[in-house]
Amino acid sequence: MTALIILFWVSIFIVFYTYIGYGIVLYLLVKIKEAFRKATVYKLPDDDNLPDVTLFITAFNEEDVVDEKMQNCIELDYPADKLHIVWTTDGSNDGTNDRLKNNWPQATVYFSPERRGKTAAMTRGMSFVETPLVAFTDANTMLNKEAIREIVLAFMNPKVGCVAGEKRIAVQSKDGAAAGGEGIYWKYESTLKSLDSRLYSAVGAAGELFAVRKELFEEMETDTLLDDFILSMRMTMNGYIIAYCKNAYAVESGSADMVEEEKRKVRIAAGGLQSIWRLRPLLNIFRYGTLSFQYVSHRVLRWSITPILLFLLLPLNIVLLCMGAAPFVYGTLLVLQVLFYIMGLWGYYLSTKQIKNKLLFIPYYFLFMNINVIKGFRYLYKRRNNKSSGAWEKAKRAAK
Secondary structure (H helix, E strand, C coil), X not given: CHHHHHHHHHHHHHHHHHHHHHHHHHHXXXXXXXXXXXXXXXXCCCHHHCCCEEEEEECCCCHHHHHHHHHHHHCCCCCHHHEEEEEECCCCCCCHHHHHHHHCCCEEEECXXXXXXXXXXXXXXXXXXXXXXXXXXXXCCEECCCHHHHHHHHCCCCCEEEEEEEEEECCCCCECHHHHHHHHHHHHHHHHHHHHHHHCCCCCCCCCEEEEEHHHCCCCCCCCCCHHHHHHHHHHHCCCEEEEEEEEEXXXXXXXXXXXXXXXXXXXXXXXXXXXXXXXXXXXXXXXCHHHHHHHHHHHHHHCHHHHHHHHHHHHHHHHHHCCCCHHHHHHHHHHHHHHHHHHHHHHHHCCCXXXXXXXXXXXXXXXXXXXXXXXXXXXXXXXXXXXXXXXXXXXXXXX
């Protein structure tokens, strides 16, 4: 029984640390650091001396959003002669290419009829880029007007190899569980990323908006699931840092429903597992120090052992209670766990409705995310056996 008790409490500690404890520790470390060291303030050069930037959009069959995206691009507050808009549209067989060609001469389009996935398209398109800075963004995300200037400002620090923009979920008058839960999750995630960046480096970038120095771009394996994360973290392995820029943000709609959101979460979970293997040198804290601590705490635990331990807690709790271990303690913990799962089931019911109180989605979305991490193991296993490329079925987004 002693072994089960140890396993139970170790599991509780890891689950708590992964989702709450790390944020607390991170906040305290940042406050201690900033009490002794002031951040260097950088300034943008005047417009004539701003660097050329490529706004790089990898798209597959995005006819419905081409016009809105291009209008957003040309309204960005950056000199038009220094902002180069590039679309890589490999495999697209709808009206994406025609619409760009006929309506938007400001865009340069690189098209290949073969669909090999986003990573392969990104690598192919990057071979044509000549600007020193490249900002990647998705076709269905809209950027704030100051985004490019804010990104360039972050690159004034020579240690910065990548700039991670902020992802925001568009607020609707009524959000379902997918949009509501995703929005809450990204607010929390953005806070952690900001703290990570202030301590040392953000831990990865999101594909909705991130930028890199062109000379640091590395070709990735074509079956890479999280190209944004792998690319940005490999830069940190080479001694650069990822700056988090909350003043450069991308806005997109949440997933249309939980079925569509599940597609995203399972693929991201599988990509996380794939990343852990491909970035395994980062697990060496003696080599990477603070970066390893951040990487393991913020990413590795979430994508590997923590979801398993989370769902192990309930049966362990029941076994220990049946074995007579501290009835009051384990009885109380069991009641709390059961209540949490009931709230999750309640959230599942609410996911079929549209209501304004997003807080009601938290237990459901939390359990939903962790269940999909477990599913991610199977997804990755099937992909490896099938030797799949990086192509995948994109999730549908909620109507605006």
